Amino acid sequence: MPSRISDCLRANPVYIHHKQLDLNLVKGLPDSHAWTNLQDDYPSVYLCTVETVPVVDLDDKKVLDLVGHACKTWGVFQVRNHGISKILLDEIESTGKRLFSLPMHQKLKASRSPDGISGYGLARISSFFPKIMWSEGFTIIGSPVEHAHQLWPQDCTKFCDVIQEYEKEMKKLARKLILLILGSLGLTEEDVKWAGPEGAFEGGSAALQFNSYPVCPEPDRAMGLAAHTDSTILTILHQNNTSGLQVLRDGNGWVTVPPLPGALVVNIGDLLHILSNGLYPSVLHRVIVNRTQYRLSIAYLYGPQSTVKVSPLHKLIDQGHPPLYGTVTWSEYLGTKAKYFDKALSSIRIYAPLNGFGDTDDHKGVTAG
Ligand SMILES: C=C1C[C@]23C[C@@]1(O)CC[C@H]2[C@@]12CCC[C@@](C)(C(=O)O1)[C@H]2[C@@H]3C(=O)O
Numbered sequence: 001m002p003s004r005i006s007d008c009l010r011a012n013p014v015y016i017h018h019k020q021l022d023l024n025l026v027k028g029l030p031d032s033h034a035w036t037n038l039q040d041d042y043p044s045v046y047l048c049t050v051e052t053v054p055v056v057d058l059d060d061k062k063v064l065d066l067v068g069h070a071c072k073t074w075g076v077f078q079v080r081n082h083g084i085s086k087i088l089l090d091e092i093e094s095t096g097k098r099l100f101s102l103p104m105h106q107k108l109k110a111s112r113s114p115d116g117i118s119g120y121g122l123a124r125i126s127s128f129f130p131k132i133m134w135s136e137g138f139t140i141i142g143s144p145v146e147h148a149h150q151l152w153p154q155d156c157t158k159f160c161d162v163i164q165e166y167e168k169e170m171k172k173l174a175r176k177l178i179l180l181i182l183g184s185l186g187l188t189e190e191d192v193k194w195a196g197p198e199g200a201f202e203g204g205s206a207a208l209q210f211n212s213y214p215v216c217p218e219p220d221r222a223m224g225l226a227a228h229t230d231s232t233i234l235t236i237l238h239q240n241n242t243s244g245l246q247v248l249r250d251g252n253g254w255v256t257v258p259p260l261p262g263a264l265v266v267n268i269g270d271l272l273h274i275l276s277n278g279l280y281p282s283v284l285h286r287v288i289v290n291r292t293q294y295r296l297s298i299a300y301l302y303g304p305q306s307t308v309k310v311s312p313l314h315k316l317i318d319q320g321h322p323p324l325y326g327t328v329t330w331s332e333y334l335g336t337k338a339k340y341f342d343k344a345l346s347s348i349r350i351y352a353p354l355n356g357f358g359d360t361d362d363h364k365g366v367t368a369g
Pocket residue numbers: 009123124125126139206207209228229230231232301334337
C-alpha cells in the first residue's frame with residue numbers, strides 16, 4: 001500500500017465518465033443531473049425548531065463538555081471565537097469566487113487527472129453515483145502553484161499567498177480542536193503516540209477543497225454533493241451565507257447547518273470515529289442546492305501524517321470495550337474509501353456485537369441517484 005497520500009490517490013485513480021457541463025450556462029436540468037428517489041430518502045427537517053446543530057464558543061469555560069456532547073450526539077458543531085480573522089475568511093471566500101468565475105475553458109486547463117491529487121473537477125465520490133452532482137470543485141493537496149499557474153498564467157501570487165495563509169491558520173485551529181476533543185474524552189496528547197512533542201501534531205496532512213454550487217433551475221431534483229462522511233480526523237468548513245449543508249440526525253432526517261456569520265463548521269471524520277472507537281461517530285452530510293442563491297464552501301480536511309498508524313486509542317479500550325476497528329494509515333484508508341465508499345468503515349471493523357453492544361453504526365448507505 002502506498003505511503004504518501006499523493007501515491008495512494010495515484011494508485012486509486014477515479015474515472016468520472018461525465019463531461020463537466022458549465023452549470024452557469026445550462027437553462028433546464030439535464031437528465032444527467034436529475035436525481036431520482038430523492039424524496040424516498042430521509043425527510044429534510046430544516047424547519048425543525050427543537051433540534052439545532054450545537055454552536056460552541058471556544059472561549060467558554062465549559063468548552064470540553066460542550067465539545068464532547070456535540071461530538072458524541074451530533075458529529076458536527078459550529079465554532080465561534082476560533083481565532084481566524086474575518087479578513088482572512090473574506091479573502092478565502094473571494095478567492096474561491098474568483099476561481100469559479102473564470103471561463104470554463106480556463107478552469108479545464110487546471111483539471112484534476114484521474115490519478116491526480118489536485119485540481120479542478122467533480123468530487124472524487126462522483127464515480128459512485130449514476131447521476132452528476134450540481135457542483136464543481138477545486139482540490140489542493142501540497143503546493144497550489146502548478147494549478148494556480150494554469151488558471152492565472154500572468155500572475156497567481158495573490159491566489160497562492162491567500163491559500164498559504166489560510167492553510168497555516170487552519171492547521172493551528174485543527175490542532176487546537178483535536179486537543180479539545182481529546183480533552184473531552186479525558187485524554188491528552190500523550191495518549192496519542194503520533195501527536196509528537198507538546199501535541200504539535202507535526203507532519204499532519206490536509207487537503208483544501210473549494211466547492212461551488214451554482215444556482216439550479218430544479219433544486220428538488222438535483223444534488224449539490226451527495227451524502228458522504230469525510231475520511232479525515234476532522235474537517236473545518238467555511239460556508240458563504242447561502243445554506244445547503246445538511247447532516248443526518250440519528251437516522252431520522254436531514255438537518256440544515258445554517259450559515260452563522262463568522263462561525264466555522266467542524267465535522268467529525270472517519271479517522272476520529274476509529275480513534276474514539278466509535279464514541280465520536282463521523283457525520284453523514286450532503287449539500288442541497290438552491291434556485292436563486294449561489295453557494296460556495298471551503299473545506300479544510302485534516303488528517304495525521306499519512307504514514308502513522310491510526311487505531312482505537314488504548315485508554316478507551318478495556319474488557320467491556322474491545323477495539324471495534326483495525327489499524328490503518330490515512331493513506332490506506334483513502335484507498336479503502338476509494339474502493340468501498342460508504343462501506344469503508346465497516347470494511348475495517350473487527351468486532352461486530354450481536355446485541356448492540358458498543359452502540360456504533362458504520363453508516364448504512366444513503367443511495368439516491
Ligand atoms: C484527502 C481527501 C479527502 C477527500 C478525498 C481527498 O483525497 C481530497 C478531497 C476530499 C473530498 C472533498 C469532497 C468530499 C469528499 C468525500 C471527496 O469526494 O473529495 C472528500 C474526500 C474524503 O474525505 O474522503
